[in-house]
Amino acid sequence: MAYTKASGQAVNRYSKKVYDDVRVRVKKGQKEIIQKRAEQLNKSVNGYITDLIEEDLAGSDLLEE
Template identity: 40%
Template sequence: MPEEKSYYTDARKRANEKYLKETVEDIRIRVPKGQKKVIKAHADTQGESMNSFVIRAIDETMERDKEE
């Protein structure tokens, strides 16, 4: 079987890491067992990733909280 060619070079890896370091921050959350599956299923039905869904949920909640 022929060896698969990887186009993910060390330079590409470094460029990706630099881009992520400059543009995003990580937040880790913990949910009760089974909740991740529920969140993922809901995000899928909305046609978005879990990350996009969580960001949208936070943004909408913060906007709603400003109105109170």
């Protein structure tokens, strides 16, 4: 399937509707370490970070709200 401008716009509209954005800043050099660790786990950087957050939140009472 070819990627078109229209399909890209549709993906962007869907993403804005379904997802929130969170920007994370790390110290110089940590980005590469995070990327390597995500790769070792066969995950994207986003998947790696969101999995860590979900794991942490599972131990809290915040998800029950």
